[in-house]
Amino acid sequence: MIIAAIAFLSLAIIFLITHMDIEAAVGALGVGVLLLIIGLIKKKRSSYKSEHPCSICNQKLPKLVRSQIGDGEICSACSRICLHSMLATTDEVKAAWERNHERxxxxxxxxxxxxxxxxxxxxxxxxxxxxxxxxxxxxxxxxxxxxxxxxxxxxxxxxxxxxxxxxxxxxxxxxxxxxxxxxxxxxxxxxxxxxxxxxxxxxxxxxxxxxxxxxxxxxxxxxxxxxxxxxxxxxxx
Ligand SMILES: [Zn+2]
Structure with missing residues (x-):
């Protein structure tokens, strides 16, 4: 998206430099700026999303609602079982949830x-x-x-x-x-x-x-x- 925006912006500059067509230059500039804005918004949104899923339930969740444990990151729902043991391992937390399902x-x-x-x-x-x-x-x-x-x-x-x-x-x-x-x-x-x-x-x-x-x-x-x-x-x- 951002590459496309840069391409349109470059096109606008080329149109201007060569004096081929001011209208085309303005058009290309408009499209370029629009694509750049959409691209930046998308990038910002994706930065709030976790790249790695929760190590317990595999759900991909925003960074803001995940917790670090001893050897991974888990979602807030899964962390309910270990709120004061945030150095626990994924295996320990998984085992606790598995036993919870059984119970x-x-x-x-x-x-x-x-x-x-x-x-x-x-x-x-x-x-x-x-x-x-x-x-x-x-x-x-x-x-x-x-x-x-x-x-x-x-x-x-x-x-x-x-x-x-x-x-x-x-x-x-x-x-x-x-x-x-x-x-x-x-x-x-x-x-x-x-x-x-x-x-x-x-x-x-x-x-x-x-x-x-x-x-x-x-x-x-x-x-x-x-x-x-x-x-x-x-x-x-
Ligand atoms: Zn989870």
Whole structure:
């Protein structure tokens, strides 16, 4: 495209130099400039696209929504399982997702903890597995975790300053951040089992997980009433 633009621009100059035809020169100049603009826009757009697909799901995605892991780049959907283990290898992340697919296939919903308009905690008490989801309809594959993979949880008000109480540990201040996703990356880094009390705002439940050596945080807004009791019970199983 850019080469064609240059060709038309050169043609315009040739027309002008040889005084063959001013009208033809202007025409060629117009076409050249147009092609140059289209070419530059296309080039800029393609620079936002990843040249390499996600190493896990093979989807080609824009640079802005991919994350670097130990030996590759993965899309934001695939990185949900390893938000705090960004040095993990592609094989480790792949293995964790494969096990997640398996668990989801075998998942037998035995109890759903929900309140009106709340997020949901879905349990398979037989396998001692669970997942959290905002709605009944799953847009993305949920992260199915074993009760024993819960390292801690917080119920935090969006945009508020709250205090985390670690079970058997010290107290740590956490600044409540954005509504979804990235805030979990900041608050979930500790290993001790932790709890949090909150008032006002939009409550968000963050569950800190360690799945096959990968650490991550999953979250839902408006956790159901009794979410803390059910999570404490899961952690004590
Ligand atoms: Zn992916």
């Amino acid at each position: 989801l296939k075998k998942f037998e919903e035995s109890r759903v903890v929900k309140s009106p308009l709340s997020g949901r905690i879905v349990l398979d008490t037989e396998h001692k597995w669970a997942y959290i989801s905002q709605k009944r309809h799953l847009k993305k594959e949920p992260i199915v975790f074993s009760f024993s993979e819960i390292e801690g949880y917080q119920i935090e008000s969006a945009g508020e300053h709250t205090v985390t109480k670690k079970m058997g540990g010290f107290t740590r201040a956490v600044v409540g951040g954005t509504l979804f996703g990235t805030a979990g990356a900041i608050v979930g880094a500790s290993t001790a089992k932790e709890q949090i009390k909150t008032r006002g705002g939009i409550p968000i439940l963050y569950v800190n997980l360690k799945i096959m050596n990968l650490r991550t945080t999953d979250s839902i807004a408006h956790p159901p009433v009794g979410a803390n009791r059910i999570l404490n019970s899961m952690m004590n199983q």
